[in-house]
Amino acid sequence: MQMRTASAISTGLHVAVLLWATLSFTGETFQVTPAQSLPVDLISEKQFSEMTKGIKEAPKPVEKPKPLVEKKADEVKPVEDLKPKIAKKKEIKPAAEKVPEPQSQPKPDPIAQKLKQHPDQPKQAKAQPTPLPPKRPPMRKQPKFDADKIAALLDKRQPMRTLATGVEANDAPTLGTALGNAAALSQSELDALRARLMALWNPPVGIQDPQDYVIRIRIRLGRNGRLTAPPVVLTSGRGQLFDTARDSAVRAVYRGQPFDMLKPEHYEVWKDIEVTFDPRDMFRG
């Protein structure tokens, strides 16, 4: 008897669990929020240099950025109905769009929902410089939108958002580095020079104590990017392996000629270079 009840209970429970499992585990199809593609621009070395270059005599930056931020704040895109208008604007939007949305909310709020119970909401929003916190609550409470009042929401200023992106973004010159090298020799020229020497340097495979084979070489270049004199090896050492390591570094310099990635207008900076060939990272342990 007891057995029977026990088994009955057991069966019942099992069935219940199974049922629950079958029902609750039924897979909802995965909701994949379509990932927004990242806008990627391919730019040339030159463009990169231009974007990032600094000029030593540049005036100190004035408060230019401010207008940009304000602009963004005012740019209102909360509503889908506005599409036609939006379409007129430039394609840079996708990236920039996200930021404006939140801040724009405070504005419509007071207008559309004056009668509602949140008079303090906009204040908060304005008080807070960071746009994100205020954004959430307003979003939910603003389902009905008065189409007639759209006009009030529109940003009547000239769209200036192009300023935020593109090659022109930082066209205001900034101060260079302390050494002043960056001002004249762009990072891309340096990188290209390093890349060429790395590609051409074929150090001896037999190196076991790499710290003994760090080779420093002084090179002097003419305006055509070629050596004006044989490279001068500043490091000394002894043994066949040192000679081989030294020769491999010198060979890389010779083979790198002409160093045409260095621009003639910066000649004064690169006419005299000290190159250190350091195998320690390659032959560790």
Add this chain to the structure above:
Amino acid sequence: MKQSIFDPFSFRLGAALLDRRRLLAGAGAGVLAALSPRRAGAVLSIDINQGNIQPMPIALPDFLAGTPDELATARDVTSVITNDLQRSGLFAPINPQAYVEKITNTDAVPRFGDWRVINAQALATGRLTRQHDGRLKAEFRLWDVFAGKQIDGKQYFTAPDNWRRIAHIIADSIYETLTGEKGYFDSRIVFVDETGPKRQRVKRLALMDQDGYGVRYLTDGQELVLTPRFNPSTQEITYMAYGQGQPKVYLLNIETGQREIVGNFPGMSFAPRFSPDGQRVIMSLQQGPNANLFVMDLRSKQTTRLTDTPAIDTAPCYSPDGQWICFESDRGGSQQIYVMPAAGGPAKRISFGEGRHAGPVWSPRGDYIAFTGLIGNQFAIGILKPDGSGERILTEGFHNEGPTFAPNGRVIMFFRDLGPGPFLYTIDITGRNELKEITPSYASDPAWSPLLS
């Protein structure tokens, strides 16, 4: 064989002087610069901390011949050198059809521009001439094309039959100058040549040049031979052979063919190997279910016991300085590699990687120990450092076994059996450049000789 050396000395001296002069000049300039007002950041300095290790393109035009009689030999010498350098994996010989300049005089400075355009980084030129006494004179110069200078130059005299060795010696010299490491081309391999059906293999000891040429047989195949090993200082080998009775360890002089048995022990003796000075042989002696290590002095015939464990200690190998011995033992339950002082003492286990580790061999350079790794049912070839760190598998598969180091410790030869029978292979200690060795038939148990010269 090496009679006189021309150039390298004077050249090296010249180079050294030049460098010193440059250094002095540099120092002078430094002083001047320090005194004169220096513009900040006048010297741009950059760091190159990554190189691009790749085979070095080298041009090897045919050696010139003093008379038309040496023309064929000169061409052969060049092809042996080319083959050696190419097989090392560190050089990329350039196709001769691309050459712009035709070398007509090995004493003249080549037109470097012509060699730069085909991107040759090094250029070796040479000449063979027959001397009045019938000997062959071989000379060569090695040029750094981009620096535009000679970096090596030597000459040798030898009997004409020795042209192959001369070629290997020149290849070694080029290898050493351009890689900074000793070469290994002028060396030989002793191995077990296997012929006949699988169940009745005839196994003979055979000897060949490192590049597979000049095979000759040292035993007649009457008995089963195993584990031949070179004496590091003489052209003598030791090996184990099953005759009619117990397996015994033998010594064999490969020049005279003279053979003798090492010690007269009651049980089976196996896994012999020479000490670095060639004066002693270390091996395993079977005693009941156990095997222990013994070392025998070849002159006094005195035998010393090194281990005394209820386990199988075998495959002993000396470190190149003779201070240590690595060996394989199952004292801890499975085959692993242990290291102990050569004079005897406690042994320390060094292999802790996956699987079992057998047949350790110490590199002549001292930096690595190669082993046969048994992982699952796969046999791999690996290396680890003598302190047990840095274990690395170089190649694995169904059956790889019996590693042996080239004299410079950069290349390992081993045998691989894919089913029907074994063949010899070489691989760089970096795990790259795996190559099959040319042998007349199946071959196993290779042992690399020291450099001949």
